Amino acid sequence: MNANHTNKQRRQFLKVSAAAGGGLIFGFNFMACESKPALAEFLPPEHQMPEVWKEMNGFVKIGDNGVVTIMSPNPEIGQNVKTAMPMIVAEELDVDWDNVIVEQAPLDTEKYQRQIAGGSQSIRFGWNGLRQTGAKIRHVLIAAAAKQLDVPVEELSTDKGIISHAASGRSLGYGEVAADAVTIEIPEEVPVKDPKDFTIIGQSKKNVDGFDIVQGKPLFGLDVKKEGMLIAMITHPPAFGMKIKSLDDSKAKGMPGIKDVIRINVEPEGWNPQWSDVNSYPEVVAIVGNTTWEVMQAKKELNIQWETETPAENTTDHFTTLAELIKTSKGEVARHDGDVDKAFADAETIVEKTYSAPFLAHNTMEPMNFFANVTADKAELLGPIQTPMFLEGTLEGVLGIPKENISIMMTRMGGGFGRRLYGHFGTEAALISQKMNAPVKLIYTREDDMTQGTYRPAYMVTYKAGLDTEGNLTAFEIKGAGIPGSPVFANRYPAGAVENYRVENYNVPTNISTGAWRAPRSNFIATAEQSFLDEIAEAAGKDPIDFRLELFEKAKTNPVGEENDYDAERYAGVLKLVKEKAGWSPTGKGSGRGVSAYYCHNSYVAQVLDVEMDGDTPKVKKVHCAVDCGIVVNPGSAKNQIEGGIVDGIGHALYSAITFKNGVPQQSNFDSYKLIRHAESPDEIDVYFVDNGKDPTGLGEPSLPPIGAALANAVYDASGKRHYHQPFTVNQELLG
């Protein structure tokens, strides 16, 4: 069968009915002239369901009619692995992509590896395994066909799910040999395609959930509805450092639709904490009822007394503490090449600058939520989670139910950005369900979500550079501090490119919960580092791109130290590419142009950004972005990821912050926490991928970190004003 065929027939029908009705049903002109895209061009695929499915392994099922189902193992948070991972299997399996149905796999630690959405690593780690999966199934299908046709395996070829024997002109569909193929032993390893023969990888394939998304189909955790399901919300302490002292729920309990108000603790005696168990409020109050609105109303009527457990923190103190530490104490030395102190003493020019950035909330558009149905001996969970395997480990200890009896299914997620690595909301849902003895969907309000983060830590870094009389970089020092943890990667650029180089790290503990936020540490340090390089290039009297390239040349031909965590040639490659594409000219100063380049998640990104100033307000006109992430599996969607990272990075550099007063987050919804909006995003983004045939690397994160510096450098070029403290548009006095 052919899904396309069905689609064309439906399209025809639409056109006819439109004309016959004498009008245009949806108000568009079906007689459109050639220059307009055809209408109703994209209709949801209609796959004819087979009578029998053959399960080939954990990943692939083949129908007797040739339709193929490919499981997507990893959680989908918007990074579009649900399209890309099955594309890799389909490529090696050699099937027609139009004939593929993609399904989200549940958590299954036996069938799948690393079912995690994090670190931009799904494709990089999945690459070889997914290719082998497809190639092995193709191998047994061919072996089965060889038997049926009674010809040697070598005489058979495959194309789009058809196995052909050229000499006799005979052919068999995968669906016709699948039943036999499952009886053939799958070899340990089989050859894979030469990348130049790829027909699916490298082609833009549309998001497999695209039709469902634009039609508002129930895809997300928040959309889950099950028989007998109750709605739950939680109330957590108002300030970091506080816990529940006493609860008066008499009023709330009597309100319409309310079933119960309970206290739950996700860290009971004897539990077994997992990596993902980061949470400042182990004990919370849960309100359970029939409908969301009723529960929301009752939540307001809870009367809870809180008590202080650890001292409350203030943003105003945070930045003073960091500044004092860096200025007055020696940090933990993470790397020291040459003799930095002597080099500074000998330097002709010294430039020293300090950069900072506040805590950030993740603010996935879909707030935290989870469905759980826990019975005496079983737990069924369904919802948005980036780390289902850790959640399973936590639940085993907290619920006292063995792993075999816990099932976790991932819904499509309305954003992740690291927030859903930390699945305490899943544990909360399970505990509520267990206590209520009923299926429950837990929903966080936006306020609950924003004020109980695993926030991006607050950071500060001081850079110091020494230049000789020729403007060569002879000394470089980085002092990085964070609440908590230093943001500095000691072995990344410009380590290896400077003879005298030292990194010192400082850590300030906090009772505010923090965690990974899209491109952890890089999301701050890239902006600081690349802004500073711009400034020292200027002090050296050099073009900022040439200045960086000189350093890469040094790191390539005569590297300092052994452990340099980047490939100077690939790094320089993206910078040269963006230089050419943007038509960068060293004489174009003052036009509002900035450059930046960074390496993270195993990928290289360089950006040139054009800005126009309206008074003090920058408007980004255009971003040129060169990316080296090896083979690009799905170019259209890859470009979407790069664009998204750029918009997200510009927005957070300009507008966003979480601040604290006596431990209380001062922002709790989008009226006080500003995210970038449509009118503020760049008019145009051009993306250029390096075509080098190398195995694929990260894509969801790498375009975000450098863009803040491209923006800051462009703003300086346009206005003469440098920005050191994020968010750039906020009065820094508010941040202390």
Next chain:
Amino acid sequence: MAKLSLSVNGNSVTVDVDPSTPILWVLRDHLELVGTKYGCGIAQCGACTIHLNGNAVRSCSVPVSSAEGKEITTIEGLSDDASHPVQQAWIAHDVPQCGYCQAGQIMTASALLKDNPSPSDSEISQAMNGNICRCGTYTRIHAAVKTAAKNS
């Protein structure tokens, strides 16, 4: 509680709810129309956008009582098969990343194009400014609105 008669996507329905319940939660909890999303609850993000008598409104902040006698259209009512020109343009440009904000974006865009079939760039930016996309798909949304405008 009160019995209210509503018209949703061309169908007459009766619900028995507290009349102050926002339309959003009536759609999601009582009518099982979950395409309309919750993002902020305070008319700041646009995830809950629906059409009320053809105008884009934030359903999280409009009590259901004020919808009586008016026509509610949700994302589910825009077309039966994703064939509305705005949905088509969204597919053509492969707009969604996580997809959570997109129903609201599409409802805002379709209301805009009904009133203003060929909006300028700045009219598009203004109209779409109330809809937040944390994934940062704005440039694609912008291009998709223009494509939809050409095809409307």
